[in-house]
Amino acid sequence: MAKMDKKEIRRRDIIAAAQAVAARDGAEGATLRAIAAEAGMAANAVLYYFGSHSEIVAAAVSASSDRFLEKLAEALEPDMSATARLAAVISAGTTAGLDDDVSRILYEYWPHMLRDAQQRGIQEELTRSQERVYRDIIDAGTHSGEFSPLLDPAKIARTLVAQEDGLVMDVLAGSASSESVLDLMGSLAAALLGINAETLCGLIGARAGK
Structure with a gap:
């Protein structure tokens, strides 16, 4: 099995964070800032891995x-x-x-x-x-x-x-x-x-x- 690079690992961490916030606080509570905080990152850093908040949400729902x-x-x-x-x-x-x-x-x-x-x-x-x-x-x-x-x-x-x-x-x-x-x-x-x-x-x- 191919080893995941660091960027993909970080993306998965962000997706998991988005899922955790949505489950706990609901879809409306899963803001970019809340997801970033859950992932232990700054909001602008999260956008390095995903182009937008909606892209993060789509990835979380797909997962x-x-x-x-x-x-x-x-x-x-x-x-x-x-x-x-x-x-x-x-x-x-x-x-x-x-x-x-x-x-x-x-x-x-x-x-x-x-x-x-x-x-x-x-x-x-x-x-x-x-x-x-x-x-x-x-x-x-x-x-x-x-x-x-x-x-x-x-x-x-x-x-x-x-x-x-x-x-x-x-x-x-x-x-x-x-x-x-x-x-x-x-x-x-x-x-x-x-x-x-x-x-x-x-x-x-x-x-x-x-």
Whole structure:
């Protein structure tokens, strides 16, 4: 593995600082000055490594998005059945990032996509990637005979991602528990894919309890 140069190491430190400030103080609190202070640098020094505050924010959100997708991938194993894979992704997608603030950072910046094209692009790519994960599982389960989709698989994948995104917001806000959200996601997926809800929810619960 190639060794990172000092500039790249410093850039990563600044990204980590931006993530830490956003998780602690929110997107509005993650100013250039606050990020620089977190990184132990002067604000003008930070701009040597990034061209602007918005570039730092984009890098921090992209890094958080990448980490979220890594957590989904880490939940899957090659020998899993489609149903087990579905349970793993639902569990990971609903709880991934809650332990290290990845989800909180993504949600802090989500409203920015309404007026920031760069942020919109990052969030849209994350959504497409999440949908691809679900779509691959649905296709595999349909092929194996485990699933009997009630809708077009692409629509089911989009529905599950949208529902997951909204429910994780409830967990972050403290208005819902992870357990209730996981049960709802499992019940919805089971209904849409024609599988036994008790079986799927049991697999999800077992993973969440690990």
